[in-house]
Amino acid sequence: MTYFTAIDRCLQNMSSVLCVFEHVIDQVKQDIPGLTTLSIRGDNAGCYSGTAAIIARQVICASADIYLKRADFSEPQRGNDQADRDIAVAKSCLKAYTNRGGNLINAKSIKEALVESFGNLSGCKTSVIAVDESKCYLPNMKIEGITKYHSVAFNDKSITLWQYFDIGSGKSKNLTDCKCILHTTVILPFSDNQKTNKEILMKSTLSSAIFFCSVDSCAATFDNEEELMNHE
Known part of the structure; x- marks a missing residue:
């Protein structure tokens, strides 16, 4: 399952990223109630791999009993692998939506475009949220050289960091001031696109059907069967 979240308004910072993460975790917990353990992978941009973002993710998961x-995190110049592939499909759907005359003017229209993707995004869910960064409080903890580390393992009261996956003993750091408060408003909740896509595809097929005259020398086309019968 792939989850897409369009944000109505936000800054590209840790608070926004964590609000999306919390929103997705809540939905994952609904979809997989028995989920108890989670490993995550993400981009190594500052708003993803900063100390506050790393610690807050553990707090968010713990609040969901995970x-x-x-x-x-992806190593420099290594890309995002699966995330890049998923977003490439989504961008294609957005482009197709505008080519059909649709307008992408806000987050709601992005969700509409992804839902009307004619089956290309089956097995995906899309939502729209708004984030208020001024009401968010992130863990006040600093780790020197945090951007050099690409792997983090979590324990009850400490974390262990590695520059490269599982090479060496890593660097341990005790957790302090792990308070995390996020403020997210759900505008449109996650919806399963698969069923909607099938319905839209059927409607599109019917509405775009073209009927041809059966006479070899005639190149006339018609929008419906009634017009074709009247012609013949």
Whole structure:
């Protein structure tokens, strides 16, 4: 399952990223109630791999009764792998939506475009949220050289960091001031696109059907069967 979240308004910072993460975790917990352990992988941009973002993810998962086992980040110039592939499909759907005359003017229209993707995003869910960064409070903890580390393992009261996955003993750091408060408003909740896509595809097929005259020398086309019968 792939989750897409369009944000109505936000800054591209840790607070926004964590609000999306919390929103997705809540939905994952609904979809997989028995989930108890989680490992995550993400981009190594500053708003993803900063100390506050790393610690806050553990707090968010713990509040959902999920044990965050580890977090790994893409090494520089290595890309995002699966995330890049998923977003490439989504961008294609957005482009197709505008080519059909649709307008992408806000987050709601992005969700509409992804839902009307004619089956290309089956197995995906899309939502729209708004984030108020001024009401968010992130863990006040600093780790020197945090951007050099690409792997993190979580324990009850400490974390272990590695520059490269599982090479060496890593660097341990005790957790302090792990308070995390996020403020997210759900505008449109996650919806399963698969069923909607099938309905839209059927409607599109019917509405775009073209009927041809059966006479070899005639190149006339018609929008419906009634017009074709009247012609013949």
